[in-house]
Amino acid sequence: MDRLAIVVPCYNEEEMLKISSEALRGVLNDLVSKGKISADSFVMFVNDGSKDRTWELIEEEHKAHPVQVFGVNLAGNVGHQFALTAGLITAKDLSDVTVSIDADLQDDITVIEEMIDKFHAGNDIVYGVRKERKTDTFFKRTTAQGFYKVMELMGVKTVYNHADFRLMSKRAVEQFSQYKETNLFLRGMVPLIGYKTDCVYYDRKERVAGESKYPLKKMLALAFNGISSFSVKPITMILGLGVAIVCICILAAIYALISYFTGSVVPGWTSLMLSIWFLGGVQLLAIGLVGQYIGKIYIEVKQRPRYNIEKVLADEQE
Ligand code: UDP
Numbered sequence: 001m002d003r004l005a006i007v008v009p010c011y012n013e014e015e016m017l018k019i020s021s022e023a024l025r026g027v028l029n030d031l032v033s034k035g036k037i038s039a040d041s042f043v044m045f046v047n048d049g050s051k052d053r054t055w056e057l058i059e060e061e062h063k064a065h066p067v068q069v070f071g072v073n074l075a076g077n078v079g080h081q082f083a084l085t086a087g088l089i090t091a092k093d094l095s096d097v098t099v100s101i102d103a104d105l106q107d108d109i110t111v112i113e114e115m116i117d118k119f120h121a122g123n124d125i126v127y128g129v130r131k132e133r134k135t136d137t138f139f140k141r142t143t144a145q146g147f148y149k150v151m152e153l154m155g156v157k158t159v160y161n162h163a164d165f166r167l168m169s170k171r172a173v174e175q176f177s178q179y180k181e182t183n184l185f186l187r188g189m190v191p192l193i194g195y196k197t198d199c200v201y202y203d204r205k206e207r208v209a210g211e212s213k214y215p216l217k218k219m220l221a222l223a224f225n226g227i228s229s230f231s232v233k234p235i236t237m238i239l240g241l242g243v244a245i246v247c248i249c250i251l252a253a254i255y256a257l258i259s260y261f262t263g264s265v266v267p268g269w270t271s272l273m274l275s276i277w278f279l280g281g282v283q284l285l286a287i288g289l290v291g292q293y294i295g296k297i298y299i300e301v302k303q304r305p306r307y308n309i310e311k312v313l314a315d316e317q318e
């Protein structure tokens with residue numbers, strides 16, 4: 001039977017902790033009684049340097065439920081993506097399969113069962129995907145959807161309307177841990193792992209207690225980080241712009257020369273006109289070209305795994 005670890009990053013979640021713990025233990029008990037996971041499955045709370053009593057509460061929960069509630073205390077606030085990574089990598093050594101979920105229970109915990117079913121059906125990664133965003137404010141909804149659109153435009157492959165509520169098998173987390181990059185953007189990285197994947201759909205609820213730790217500023221930072229950690233398209237766009245301006249320069253040159261020979265220009269206009277366009281175009285072209293090399297360096301520096309083997313069929317005898 002598979003041991004499940006539910007990984008929950010927590011930052012200043014004192015209002016939510018007991019509620020989350022109870023709800024998630026309920027899920028564990030239910031799945032254990034249905035024989036879908038082993039009895040030593042657990043919830044792992046990762047305290048991301050909270051300033052409130054979150055860690056004390058995690059300790060209390062662990063004392064009250066030593067088998068079902070585990071805790072990881074990070075030395076300081078490192079942000080959701082790193083906290084989640086710390087939790088997943090710690091949990092993978094203790095479990096066979098992990099599910100990551102936010103502490104605020106906005107994601108529907110009842111679909112965890114469906115995730116486990118899909119895991120048993122042979123999927124290594126199961127994404128939780130939001131059906132609608134009825135409960136989000138208009139602002140949050142449009143900005144979040146704009147976020148997915150921009151990511152797509154920039155060539156970052158993400159699963160639409162999927163945040164960080166997902167199931168990952170032990171080997172998927174192990175492969176994920178091979179991605180040594182420091183600029184983490186989990187939603188872009190997990191699809192790179194490969195393996196068989198599936199989705200479960202649910203309605204996102206409102207936060208039960210406490211408030212969002214993702215204000216617009218953090219959301220914009222996440223989006224920019226996502227693009228700049230995954231795509232060299234912005235650099236290619238500069239190169240494209242350089243090429244376009246050099247083309248315009250040629251047109252401008254023809255126009256300026258015609259004007260010059262038809263004698264309808266102020267002295268000095270032609271040379272000034274041509275140098276502005278020419279230099280601008282050449283500079284952008286050169287920056288774009290240098291950028292192509294920087295883009296390559298950037299990809300090399302990440303040292304991402306070049307491939308991930310799913311299965312090898314070979315002659316078993318020695
Ligand atoms: N979180 C974290 N570190 C941070 C900010 C947030 O671990 O620096 C956690 C937070 O406790 C929650 C999850 O990340 O479990 C998602 O945050 P939140 O619900 O505030 O984001 P939203 O749902 O509003 O996008």
Ligand code: MG
Pocket residue numbers: 102104106207212
């Ligand atoms: Mg939330």
